[in-house]
Amino acid sequence: MSAAPEFSRRFALAEIGTVPKHVAVAADGAECAALARRFGLASLDLLSAEADLTAVSGAIEARGAMSARLTQSCVATGQPLETRLDEPFRIRFEPPVTHVAEEEFELDADDCDAMEHDGQAIDLGEAVAQTLGLSIDLFPRAPNADEVLRAAGVLGEADASPFAKLKGLFGKE
Template identity: 55%
Template sequence: MKPEFSRRYPLDTIGSAPREVCVEATAAERAALATRFGLEALEALGATAVLTACALGIEAVGRLRGDVVQSCVVTGEPVAARIDEAFALRFVDPALLASEAEETELSDGDCDLIEIDGGAVDLGEAVAQTLGLALDPFPRCAVERAREKERKWAAGADAGPFAGLKGMLGNQ
């Protein structure tokens, strides 16, 4: 399956000196990504990154910026949001990823590994995945955010999803 937003950089074009790149999604790519992520709209998506060859592959450090419109989880109304997310990724050989999968323990640094595909890194797909992770999983419109604040204020300090269980613990 071809990614909706692909910006491939062949490994032989990335040297040990840092290379700054910018990627910007077209209207058609944004529409396809909006469908993929269940968005009402993806009005803008772009990123800047510095690509650098390293011992384990290619490092990409940069910033993603996008304008999204999601549906409120309560009312279904449109909720506009601006995404501004820093990222640090490492593209590695698939064999290295396979050996990492056999490890039983993961460190924080292992969570940003992406497979090198066909002798190139796909920064566009990496940006799309980063966008997906940055989206609000439970977007609420302004009216619902205000109602939530009011409910919390009215309930006082004992509000919350586990407040009803408090009395079951007894005085320990």
């Protein structure tokens, strides 16, 4: 059995109809701290979202936007980097899958993300947390990261390429 989500905000399916229901969710301090640990952040100071929930063809669609304020460490220097994220989302909460489709299908860029619900409620908090996880820069770099690396003797891609070595042989810039 999986652990409970750090940031759970459940909305009953019975309370969501074809007329959009506007909702707002925000993580408290303990939830932000738990999510920061989950995603390897130095800190998560704010996580909130607003969405319109609508029943569509047997599923629930959430359209909205997530806002976050977080601090990560630069991968090169370790310096703290404060980041503000504002990400729109469109998530379709589907009933649990009872069978696996045998044929392949492709999604295009206009298709929304999909998550299963438990038949009773959707968890918008966990959906927002997953949206945050997908929005975080995996390799954040401070503005001076290249200079710090160069001073430490680490070559950048341009300096380490075969063409850079050839340039060095012929003394051309």
